[in-house]
Each structure stands twice: as structure tokens, then as C-alpha cells.
Amino acid sequence: MNKSNKKVIIFGAGPSGLFCAYHLLKTGHQVELYDHQGGVGKKFLVAGHGGLNLTHSEDLDQFALKYGKDSQHFSSYLSEFSPENLRQWCHNLGVETFIGTSGRVFPKKLKSSEILFLWLKTLKEFPNFRLNLKHKLIDIDFQEKIAVVQSKDKEDKEDKKELKISADYFIYGLGGASWKKTGSTGEWTQIFIRNQIKCNAFQPMNCGFERKWSEYFKEKVDRYPLKNVKVTLAHHSILGEVMLTPYGIEGTTIYALSKQIREEINQFQKATIYLDLCPHWSEEKVLEKLSKKKVKTSLSQHLKKSLHISKECNILLKELTTDDEYKTSSSLAKRIKNLPIELNRPRPMEEAISTSGGIDWQELTPNLELKKYPNHFVMGEMIDFDAPTGGYLLQAAFSMAYRVAQNINSML
Ligand SMILES: Cc1cc2nc3c(=O)[nH]c(=O)nc-3n(C[C@H](O)[C@H](O)[C@H](O)COP(=O)(O)OP(=O)(O)OC[C@H]3O[C@@H](n4cnc5c(N)ncnc54)[C@H](O)[C@@H]3O)c2cc1C
Incomplete structure (x- = not known):
């Protein structure tokens, strides 16, 4: 280990904060790592509930494109700390990973809580590490490099103490603004805004959308996954799963299109997506199959047998077509290939997997240092970027944290 007499304070013990700490x-x-929660990596723990998707195995150019308008920034961060580097780091930690059929990367055996345990254990082995939980960042004097934190006494939850702390470098990995109970409250924007740092309003990303289904639909379908469907909005199309829910829809395809859907709703108060329920067959083929229905077979039985349209999917078709459309083969074939679903609003931000909004890129140097306040760095979801699910959010947090740590290390 090298010797350094520099003190670095990191606020936020999510993936970006924990990873940056390791490299420093x-x-x-x-x-010194501070977090206002009683434990570290609470959102990382939640992310593990449905299968922790650490990163993706696609090539770097394709990977970077997932960050849309910000792909150039990420191309640079990924070139320094790539998905392969992340897999290697996991391996060194004792966490084996595998590539799933979709190219997504997951831990082989360990749960996110077990990974977090190993991660924290590694950090605690360094004598130069201090973890301060239940310490909330409430103010920063950026010029003087002094932060004000409020600590909660372990014995008395009401007993709040204010401390002023100084350091050579300050790093912030304070997260976005969904799943507030994990600690990612987004309250930190107030501190940055009053210090003239532009923060864009938070908006839900990777979220579900609401529409009004009939009572019959809600009762009969409840929650149901439509697998292998194609979802189209304007010129964006994605193949995958759509989850029907009593409030509307969600699922991987919807998350991936959530930015476009949200923008359309912001502009027109509604967005219409189109489902292709049989993406592997042409409309002609679907019509041909429909026309082979025998008189004795019901239409729902025939749809199931010849087009693999389930009972729930059939209820969806009926919900979104007129009687005439449903009963006429040619128009039914059209609807099966192009079923419009109007969406009216995103689900509340609290439920979103991620948020866009936060610190505007124009405030940052390529090394993620605040242009107005040298020696203060930001990283992870607190920066205003969008990425779909698929491991792109965690990889972003890791790669940005690496860039910040490398930059500080290079200033030794
Ligand atoms: C349900 C769900 C599933 C997900 N699944 C995946 C997935 O499979 N793959 C993927 O790539 N991503 C996934 N994500 C997203 C991923 O977890 C986040 O993008 C990632 O955790 C962001 O890391 P971060 O370090 O930037 O911020 P966070 O993880 O949000 O950490 C921020 C930390 O800052 C602390 N903090 C905030 N304000 C203060 C303050 N004032 N003072 C002190 N501390 C403060 C918080 O307590 C928190 O510990 C999922 C998210 C959710 C909610």
C-alpha cells in the first residue's frame, strides 16, 4: 500500500461510494465514508431482490450507446473500468458471475446481502478506513471544504448533533430520488442548488405506467406477464416481456422505453404504445392461421392453439378491440400485430428503479469534479443521466467511481 496523508470524505455508502472508497x-x-442510513448499500440490497443484474456482456460501443445523449461520457468511463473489469473485481472479492441468455451478467450464487458483506469486510480490513453511519450531510461550505453533518445518537433517536468536518477531497455519491426508504431521498439537491450548482428535476425512469382497465380486466388478469412480444413507440421497438398489472403495465420492455413514453406523456398528456403479440409471424401468416379455425372450436381456443395467445392475452385483445374488430379475421390479425395501448401517467417516482435528473453535466469536468468547486467530486445516480435496466445503472456507478478515485490518486 502507498502512503498518503490526504484525507478524503465520501458521502453516500451506495455502490459508487463503497467502490470509490476501495480504490482510494x-x-x-x-x-471516511458517511451515510445517513443505519447500514450501507440499501438500494443495492433492494436491487438484488429480483436477481442482481450487475452489468452486461455486450461490446463496449453497444454498451455506451445505452446512455443515449450521454454515451460519449460513458464511453470514456467504460474504457477505464469496463464490464469485464467489474467481473474480475467481483471474482477477486469471491463473487463468481455468469452471463445469462440475454447477455446480462449476474452473480452465480451469492445474494446481494452476501456480496455487500464481503465488500464491507474488505474495506474494514484497511486501517485507514472509517465508516460513519447515521450521519446526514446537511450543508457544505464548498470554498472552505467544510461539510456539516447531523449525527443521530445511537441511544436517543431524537438527539441530533451537528458536526463540522473538513478534508482535502470531498466525494458525493448520494443517489437519485426513488425508493426513499433506502436512503436515496434526493434531498441533497437543496444543498447544491443553494450553492449555484444546476440540478435538473428528478423524474421516474425504468418505471411502470398507468392506464384505466375495465373492472373485468382487472379481476380476470390481475398481474400477468406477456412474454416474447414486441413493443413499439414511434421508431423505437423492443422485443421482450410486458407485465400487465391492475394499474397499467410495466416490465423490461416498458422500462427500456420509459424515457420516451414519459416524454410523450409530458408533451401530449398521453402516450400510445403498440404491441405485436406474434412478432415472429407476418400479418399474412397470422391471418392465414386465423382463417383455419374450425366451426366447432371457439375463437379463444383457436387463438391459444394456433397462435399461442393465452387466456389473459385474449382478454387483453378483447379489452382493446371493438366487437366487430375482434370477430373479423382481417381486423383481428391487424390488432394482433399492432395493438394500441394508451398510457396516461408514469407510476409514482417512489417505485421507479431509477430516476433521471440531478446534477447537470455542464457543472462537471470530464473527471466528475465540480467546475465551480475544485476538489469536490460527484458520481453515480445523482448525476443527470438515463440508462435502461440490464446492469447499465450499476456499471455506471462503478465506472464513475473508478474515474473519480483514479483522478484523486493521480494527484498524489
Ligand atoms: C428495485 C430496484 C432494482 C434495481 N435493480 C438493478 C439491477 O438489477 N441492475 C442495475 O444495474 N441497477 C439496478 N438498480 C439501480 C441501482 O441499484 C442504482 O442505480 C445504484 O444503487 C445507484 O448507486 P449510487 O451509489 O449512485 O446511489 P445509491 O445506491 O442510491 O446510494 C446513495 C447513498 O447515499 C446516501 N445518502 C443520500 N443522501 C444522503 C445524505 N444527505 N447524507 C448522507 N447519506 C446520504 C443514501 O443513504 C445511500 O446509501 C435497481 C434499483 C431498484 C430500486
Whole structure:
């Protein structure tokens, strides 16, 4: 380990904060990590509930494109700390990973809580590391490099103490604004805004959308996954799963299109997506199959047998077509290939997997340092970027944290 007499304070013990701490500790910096929660990585724990998708195995150019308008920034961060580097780091931690059929990367055996345990254990082995939980960042004097934190006494929850702390470098990995109970409250924007740092309003990303289904639909379908369907909005199309829910729809395809759907709703108060229920067959083929229905077979039985349209999917078709459309083969074939679903609003931000909004890129140097306030760095979901699910959010947090740590390390 190198020797450094520099003190670095990191606020936020999510993936970005924990990962940055690791690389700074290796260089020998004195690292103090603060979080207002009673434990670390609460959102990382939640992310593990449905299968922790750490990153994606596609090539770097394709990967970077997932960040849309910000792909150039990410191309640079990914070139320094790539998905392969992340897999190697997991391996060194004792966490084996595998590539799923969709190219997504997951841990082989361990749960996110077990990964977090190993991660924290590694950090605690460094003598130059201090973790301060239940400490909330409430103010920053950026010029003087002094932060004000409020600590909650372990014994008395009401007993709040204010401390002023100073350091050579400050790093912030304070997260977005969904799943507030994990600690990602987004309250930190107030501190940055009053110090003239532009923060864009938070908006839900990777979220479900609401529409009004009939009572019959809600009762009969409840929650149901439509697999292997194609979802189209304007010129964006995605193949995958759509989850029908009593409030509307969600699922991987909808998350991936959530930015476009949300923007359309912001502009027109509604967005219409189109489902192709049989993406592997042409409309002519669907019509041909429909025309083979025998008189004795019901239409729902025939749809199931010849087009693999389930009972729930059939209820969806009936919900979104007129009687005439449903009963006429040619118009039914059209609807099966192009079923419009009007969406009216995103689900509340609290439920979103991620949020866009936060610190505007124009405030940052390529090394993620605040242009107005040198020696203050930001990283992870607190920066205003969008990415779909698929491991792109966690990889972003890791790659940005690496860039920040490398930059500070290079200033030794
Ligand atoms: C249900 C769900 C599933 C997900 N699944 C995946 C997935 O499979 N793959 C993927 O790539 N991503 C997934 N994500 C997203 C991913 O978890 C986040 O993008 C990632 O955790 C962001 O890391 P971060 O370090 O930037 O911020 P966070 O993880 O949000 O960490 C921010 C930290 O800052 C602390 N903090 C905030 N304000 C203060 C303050 N004032 N003072 C002190 N501390 C403060 C918080 O307590 C928190 O610990 C999922 C998210 C959710 C909600």
C-alpha cells in the first residue's frame, strides 16, 4: 500500500461510494465514508431482490450507446473500468458471475446481502478506513471544504448533533430520488442548488405506467406477464416481456422505453404504445392461421392453439378491440400485430428503479469534479443521466467511481 496523508470524505455508502472508497484506500488515503442510513448499500440490497443484474456482456460501443445523449461520457468511463473489469473485481472479492441468455451478467450464487458483506469486510480490513453511519450531510461550505453533518445518537433517536468536518477531497455519491426508504431521498439537491450548482428535476425512469382497465380486466388478469412480444413507440421497438398489472403495465420492455413514453406523456398528456403479440409471424401468416379455425372450436381456443395467445392475452385483445374488430379475421390479425395501448401517467417516482435528473453535466469536468468547486467530486445516480435496466445503472456507478478515485490518486 502507498502512503498518503490526504484525507478524503465520501458521502453516500451506495455502490459508487463503497467502490470509490476501495480504490482510494488501496492508494493509502485516509477515507471516511458517511451515510445517513443505519447500514450501507440499501438500494443495492433492494436491487438484488429480483436477481442482481450487475452489468452486461455486450461490446463496449453497444454498451455506451445505452446512455443515449450521454454515451460519449460513458464511453470514456467504460474504457477505464469496463464490464469485464467489474467481473474480475467481483471474482477477486469471491463473487463468481455468469452471463445469462440475454447477455446480462449476474452473480452465480451469492445474494446481494452476501456480496455487500464481503465488500464491507474488505474495506474494514484497511486501517485507514472509517465508516460513519447515521450521519446526514446537511450543508457544505464548498470554498472552505467544510461539510456539516447531523449525527443521530445511537441511544436517543431524537438527539441530533451537528458536526463540522473538513478534508482535502470531498466525494458525493448520494443517489437519485426513488425508493426513499433506502436512503436515496434526493434531498441533497437543496444543498447544491443553494450553492449555484444546476440540478435538473428528478423524474421516474425504468418505471411502470398507468392506464384505466375495465373492472373485468382487472379481476380476470390481475398481474400477468406477456412474454416474447414486441413493443413499439414511434421508431423505437423492443422485443421482450410486458407485465400487465391492475394499474397499467410495466416490465423490461416498458422500462427500456420509459424515457420516451414519459416524454410523450409530458408533451401530449398521453402516450400510445403498440404491441405485436406474434412478432415472429407476418400479418399474412397470422391471418392465414386465423382463417383455419374450425366451426366447432371457439375463437379463444383457436387463438391459444394456433397462435399461442393465452387466456389473459385474449382478454387483453378483447379489452382493446371493438366487437366487430375482434370477430373479423382481417381486423383481428391487424390488432394482433399492432395493438394500441394508451398510457396516461408514469407510476409514482417512489417505485421507479431509477430516476433521471440531478446534477447537470455542464457543472462537471470530464473527471466528475465540480467546475465551480475544485476538489469536490460527484458520481453515480445523482448525476443527470438515463440508462435502461440490464446492469447499465450499476456499471455506471462503478465506472464513475473508478474515474473519480483514479483522478484523486493521480494527484498524489
Ligand atoms: C428495485 C430496484 C432494482 C434495481 N435493480 C438493478 C439491477 O438489477 N441492475 C442495475 O444495474 N441497477 C439496478 N438498480 C439501480 C441501482 O441499484 C442504482 O442505480 C445504484 O444503487 C445507484 O448507486 P449510487 O451509489 O449512485 O446511489 P445509491 O445506491 O442510491 O446510494 C446513495 C447513498 O447515499 C446516501 N445518502 C443520500 N443522501 C444522503 C445524505 N444527505 N447524507 C448522507 N447519506 C446520504 C443514501 O443513504 C445511500 O446509501 C435497481 C434499483 C431498484 C430500486
